[in-house]
Amino acid sequence: MxxxxxxxxxxxxxxxxxxxxxxxxxxxxxxxxxxxxxxxxxxxxxxxxxxxLCHYPRDELEDVLVESRAGETSQTAFLSTYLETVEERYGTLEEES
Missing domain, CATH: 3.30.60 (Wheat Germ Agglutinin (Isolectin 2); domain 1)
Structure with missing residues (x-):
């Protein structure tokens, strides 16, 4: 208990x-x-x-944040790693016209 x-x-x-x-x-x-x-x-x-907070499921978000070392590196290093990881997994973000 x-x-x-x-x-x-x-x-x-x-x-x-x-x-x-x-x-x-x-x-x-x-x-x-x-x-x-x-x-x-x-x-x-x-x-x-x-x-x-948004209470919708965030199935893979926490894994990406941990892999990107959120809170463990500088903001610049984190954002760079985060964007690379997201692009590798899901492709690049493109604006819709």
């Missing part, structure tokens, strides 16, 4: 940076598998930031 949490535990929202009590936050798993809890530390979103 999971240990109980107290209402005074605070977490930081990864989107806006606000500190909120754990009871007023939502867990976020950057690997997209919040049910496999072994040896995992979750990030958190406050309820208002969570509500603003």
């Amino acid at each position: 999971w240990p109980s949490r107290t209402n005074t535990e605070t977490v930081t929202c990864l989107a806006c940076g606000d500190e909120v009590t754990r009871s007023k936050a939502r867990e976020y798993d950057k690997h997209g598998d919040r049910w496999d809890r072994d040896d995992k530390e979750f990030e958190h979103l406050c309820k208002s930031c969570h509500d603003e």
Whole structure:
């Protein structure tokens, strides 16, 4: 069984940076598998930031972000790697006329 949490535990929202009590936050798993809890530390979103998220499936997005080393490299390096990965998998984006 999971240990109980107290209402005074605070977490930081990864989107806006606000500190909120754990009871007023939502867990976020950057690997997209919040049910496999072994040896995992979750990030958190406050309820208002969570509500603003798109809740549609994002089947391959998390894999692409992890492969592109999101949060581990500079923004320039990440974007370059991300765009290369997306183009390799899905082709280039072209404007519709």
